[in-house]
Every structure is written in C-alpha cells, then in structure tokens.
Amino acid sequence: MKNLIFTILFIFSFTMIFSQEVEEPKSLVNWLTFEEAIKLYEENPKTILMDMYTDWCGWCKKMDAETFNNPQIANYINTNFYPVKFNAERTDTIEYKGKTYVNLNSGRRSSHQLAQEFMNGRMSYPTIVYIDYEGNVNPVPGFMDVRKIEPLLIYFAERVNKNCNYVDFNRSFIDTFTPDSLTNTDGNVNWLELDDVNTMMDTAPKKILLYINSDFSNGSKIMLAATYKHPVIANYVNKNFYPVKINFDEPDTLKIANNVFINEQKTPGYPNQLSIALLQPDIRMPATVFLDEDFSLIFALKGFFPPSVLERYLEFIGQDLHKTGGDWQKFNDEFKSKLN
Structure with a gap:
C-alpha cells in the first residue's frame, strides 16, 4: 500500500514538474483573433500584423520567445497594429470580404486557404503578413530578430510603404540609427525661423x-x-x-x-x-x-x-x-x- 501511495505521489509530482517545464511564458503582444482584428480595422483603420505560424515550426517558437517578447517590440506592435496570431493549418471556416475560406485537409500539413492566399502560396514559416490601411496584403517570410523586424514595423505602421520601396527605407533607417560609410549624409539644410x-x-x-x-x-x-x-x-x-x-x-x-x-x-x-x-x-x-x-x-x-x-x-x-x-x-x- 505504501509503495502504491509512493508511486502515485511520484507520478503526480513528475507530472507537475513536467507541466511547469513546458509551460510557455505569457506573450507580451496582445494577440487578437483574425475576426476581432477585422472588426477593429473596419471601425478604426490601422495596419494588421498577422503572425503566420504552425505548431511544428521551431523558428516560429524562437520568434515568439525572442522577438515578440522583447518589451520594446511588443509595445510598438500593441500601439501601432492590430496583431493577429494565425495558425496557418487551422481547420475552421473563415468568412472574409464575401468569400469563404477553409482547410481542405488535402494531405499532411494541409494549410488553410486564407493563409495560402495571404502568403501567395509560398507556405514557409514564420511569415508576417501586413495588411495596410488600404487593405493591401504584404507577406514578409522568414525568422526576424529584433534588429531586422524594427524597420519593417515602422515601414508599415507609418505607411511608408505608400511612398517608397523597402530597400530605400531600410537604407535610410541604417543611415539614421547605425550609420556606416556607404551613404553620404554630410549635407546640412540651413533651417530658418x-x-x-x-x-x-x-x-x-x-x-x-x-x-x-x-x-x-x-x-x-x-x-x-x-x-x-x-x-x-x-x-x-x-x-x-x-x-x-x-x-x-x-x-x-x-x-x-x-x-x-x-x-x-x-x-x-x-x-x-x-x-x-x-x-x-x-x-x-x-x-x-x-x-x-x-x-x-x-x-x-x-x-x-x-x-x-x-x-x-x-x-x-x-x-x-x-x-x-x-x-x-x-x-x-x-x-x-x-x-x-
């Protein structure tokens, strides 16, 4: 009887320890559902940021832990975007702009039709999709650390994408915050009162x-x-x-x-x-x-x-x-x- 009680206690303790070990930290980003974000977007337009991920994607988990849980990045996202965490292999039905999107379960790791459309059929993870003020869908694939995602967040949040391509903006971002010798920024405008x-x-x-x-x-x-x-x-x-x-x-x-x-x-x-x-x-x-x-x-x-x-x-x-x-x-x- 003592052995049975000991065994039960051991299993219970092991289960509690294991659960604590695998428990994921609370995200600093205030993630919304896709439906919640669209409703807010229609009431008060703001760029939507969609994190396209899958349960098996290791780089997605790394981006969650290192990039999205950076306090400065999370605060900027919460302030300037409607952030959506979107499982690209979800199996529910979504209605968007008069169309119905489903997951046809067409094989192993079958992806949702909405994810396919937003990612232009290039199903690589993670991919961040930015839906701008005009409703244009802009997918950006690949893992991004804090340094790489920062200029992209500014580019879409401040609607810079309307006026110039990302290469030119990123060059200006570098010239401002981490200047190098590649660009001449020695000019001075003689600002007047x-x-x-x-x-x-x-x-x-x-x-x-x-x-x-x-x-x-x-x-x-x-x-x-x-x-x-x-x-x-x-x-x-x-x-x-x-x-x-x-x-x-x-x-x-x-x-x-x-x-x-x-x-x-x-x-x-x-x-x-x-x-x-x-x-x-x-x-x-x-x-x-x-x-x-x-x-x-x-x-x-x-x-x-x-x-x-x-x-x-x-x-x-x-x-x-x-x-x-x-x-x-x-x-x-x-x-x-x-x-x-």
Missing part, C-alpha cells in the same frame, strides 16, 4: 519648404537624418527655397503672411492650427509642404520620402513646372538623378 522668413519674403520672395516634424514619428527622425542630410538634397533646398522646420504640435503662436495660427490645447500630440490647415483631412507625419512666393500652397507631401523621391519633387517645383503645366509623368520618365 518662420518669423525670419516672413521678413525676408517682403524684400526677396522665394518658395518656402516647410518641414512639419513630429517627435512621435520615427519617419520624421529618419527623414531629417537621412533624406535632408544628403548633400544633393540639402544644397538644392538651400539654393531654391527658404527651408523652415516646425513641430506639428508647436505650442507657440505661428504667423505666416497675415495669418495667425495657435495651438488651442498646447499639449503634446495636439496639432497646431497651421498643421491642420495645411494637412487636413489626412494629417500624417512627417510632411513636406511647398509654398509659393506669395505664400499660396503648392503641394503637401505626407509621410517619409527617401532622397531619390524627394529630389524629383524639389526639381519639379524648383523649376516652376507646377506653374507652367508641366507633365509630371513625362518629367519622371525623363528625370536624371544627381544623387550618385
């Missing part, structure tokens, strides 16, 4: 480049450190524009021409009236706003732009082609960059 420009415009009118910056936007920091630090960009701006830099939530009163703009709340994150007037209804940071010699609005570029893209806008506007009815597409086709 808005009050000084108002005075200068009375005697020497010139087009104004108004850079609206935000301390909350990584794209703002990267564009300042990489795009505007490129010598070709900096020299062209200094020669052809009065460059002015302001914060979008500037608490002080701003004057431009005969207009006065205030910040009604004077709190961080609340936009100054000038930012609202120039960028509404789609206020995104950073913003590069071009004003003509009479202070009239020419154009507002919203979001991060690399040197290769900004250069084209600078020259098109600098050459007054916006006034003479210049063909933007023709200009782009014939444009010869001076960056290299």
